[in-house]
Amino acid sequence: MLNRMVERQSDDLDLDAVFHALAHPIRRATLEELADGPKSVSELAEPHEVSLAAVSKHLRVLEDAGLLDVEQDGRVRRCHLDSAPLSDAFGWLTRYRVFWEDRFDALADHLENEDR
Amino acid sequence: MLNRMVERQSDDLDLDAVFHALAHPIRRATLEELADGPKSVSELAEPHEVSLAAVSKHLRVLEDAGLLDVEQDGRVRRCHLDSAPLSDAFGWLTRYRVFWEDRFDALADHLENEDR
């Protein structure tokens, strides 16, 4: 309990950034797209109906949250998923698992029996 | 895949709200406090150094995200956790578990061997 209070400063900043990053549909979609493998900025922007500059900003938010890394490849920036911060978010949620164990189990079963 | 595209309208709104709600330390702390059982607005506000009105607004955000329910008890509003939306957030993260299975397992072990 006290541990968590002490750790809070730095961890909380991360969690703020990660959850904030996850709070926008374009950014979540981007992470989903990156799950298939690395993609360029243009490739990531293509399915969305906003400007390239807007997507570029979203990517910055994801990058600042540590959710994606960018690798310069000639004139193209190739983005790939970094899932460590997702683990942090997952970890936070998991700590509360004890308070909603029944729902958690139901969900786990549900996800288990799904088509991917 | 197409399923997710179709479900997206409503689910995404929920996820936007839930992740947004989780992106603020006071709101996450509030959920932690509620894990011990229902609490009044004043009780929830006490540990934080912002005004009661500010906490009241945070509670509204949590309520709008469906993360807490409020039960009127005389002149006091008693808040209690509703963890279904946390399951949604958990579910979203879990779908990506396959892409970071190693980290996920490491985290699971870590959480497993922890002091609560």
Place this chain on the structure above:
DNA sequence: CGTGCATTAAACCTATCGGTTAAATAAATT
């Protein structure tokens, strides 16, 4: 070497966020 392509930066706009203080509401107490 100049032109095109991928991406970011800058400037700008409107809306939302997160906080404040002060007033309003509503129930409990005396």
Place this chain on the structure above:
DNA sequence: AATTTATTTAACCGATAGGTTTAATGCACG
């Protein structure tokens, strides 16, 4: 009935979000 207590609403404020359009940057290629 008057007053205290619990909470929300209102009005306000500066900062951030999320989008636009128009440069600017930087690499590639004929």
